[in-house]
Amino acid sequence: MEGLNLDGWLPIRVWQEAGQWRVDWCWFADARLLQPFFGDAVEEALRLPFNQAFRRQTPLSALTQWQQQKPGLEPAALIFHASRCGSTLISQMLAQLDDHIVISEPPPLDTLLRGDIPHAERCAALKGLVSAYGQRRRGPEQRLVIKLDAWNIGELALLRECFAQTPWLFVYRNPLEIAVSHLRRPGMHMVPGMIGASVLDDGLPFSGQEDFIARRLGRLLQTGLEQCRAFAGTALNYNELPAAMAGRLAGFFRLDADHCRQALACARVHAKQPTHAFAEDGEDKRREASALLRERVLEWTQEPYAALELLREGC
Template sequence: MDGLNLHGWLPIRIWQPRDEWRVDWCWFGDRPLSQPFFREAVEEVLRLPFNQAFRRQTPLSGLTEWRQPGPGLTPSAFIFHASRCGSTLVSQMLACLDDHILVSEPPPLDALLRSSLAPQERAAALVGLLSAYGQVRRGTEQRLVIKLDAWNIGELPLLRQCFADTPWLFLYRDPLEIAVSHLRRAGMHMTPGLIGPSALDDDEPFQDRESWIARRLGRLLQLGLEHCREHHGLALNYSELPAAMEGHLGDFFGLSAEQRRAAFARVGQHAKQPAQAFVDDRQGKQQQASARLREQLEQWAQAPYVALEQWRSAVRQPRLSSSATTPPCP
């Protein structure tokens, strides 16, 4: 890149227009990534006059050559999740800490993980991408936490080839409550054909939304279970939030007592819409579920969910007594 200085620039898109993979970079300067999702932070900075006038694009090799004045932080934790189960709350609790960089579901990471790149080239690009996200842009950053898209649980082994020592957790909840949420407003991975081929695909034809969501949710939970067993992930149920941040979840992230108190400033707010107060809707979701949905979830998703609960109980210290009295957040 002929010495091109990309400090303060973050990758916002990775794609293959023809034969060569390309990277789009956007100027963030010292702006923190405080929004619930990375794409929202991108939309905000793209409105800056500077970014409307100047854009930078590099070959994929730019991810490994950008390191000026030096490499960024190595990831300190990965957050995997089953969707609609509290992962945004956890990430927002961490994002309010000055020494944390929280990158939530960045599309470039998904693009690399599910790309057809050769293994060595993909691994180098993954390391370079997360190093770019780990830039110390404000001077206070010490930890980098990455929250992945729900369907990326299928690519966890690929990520661990690059970051074998980085701890990770898998967040999940009662599959009925997840499924009702997707029936109300389907996520990308619960909309046929929207995200392209993924680890959630199976050979079953589409019949109806209830069976489609139940099958994919069952596959997602099964992958989470298998990877927790094989790669020693922390299994975390939505019902443990937010109290777990005071105990074993705070330990997992290495938070001090002061940081745990600061993180709880997010509790009571709606994680995806911080201006709104959180309202616990678990009972409403349970009541809304149709007989057809319950039948399909029993067939496809209940077994891996029960197995995850058994795994969590077997490897976990006794639950915090306060978890039963502190309401969870989305």
């Protein structure tokens, strides 16, 4: 692979084949990643005639080789979250900024974080993957921000080992509102067995969907709390958004006044459905919650949620 040239290419899949880990790449040229999730950007790019005709696959070691050959931006911030709580709004606001690269929940990162890979090889691949995402494909990019999947809060210690100086954020919300959202349309981590083993597992039997979602959510909030305490994370409640982008998040992301104005302009639309206007739905979700769901959410999430609020207010 001497003289490896991956300019304009981004990793879209990491998988194991015949005992060897490999990387699937897709050509993005200089296209900006403005979609709510990295997977959306990949789907759009794969429709290009070029990508239908040409594909690149490499060994996992190519990530490290490409990093050494052409280092990308170091991550400026990591966004962790409790799901359905405003993290996509934050990433979409930042994605509007010309000098920012925002990678939202890229599947290859989750695979490297949780796959069965030797530690040294995993760390090297993680640094190489992030470097690939941090390539200046357009020119003005200065900052790389990565939003992870909700369950990746369990892998924070590994990411801190690789990116010790990178500040990180944990976004959460009234847990009853999160739970109602997952009852309406469950996320992957709220479907038994969908994501495999994760920090959200408690090994206990569950009595129904309300019980399962409430318990998983409790584990998620508890882990976020513990990680904030252990690794100096910044806790942010959904109810601070979007105004926080011109307040304490401006300092966290190192945004100037122009950045803040551009970012806040994006807050008028729905983060996951950009063609729709944003409408606050917290009250509707709380009203929709059944007595059973309220009982389960109170039992499993009250303590970590209250502790997160105390931590946030203390900061």
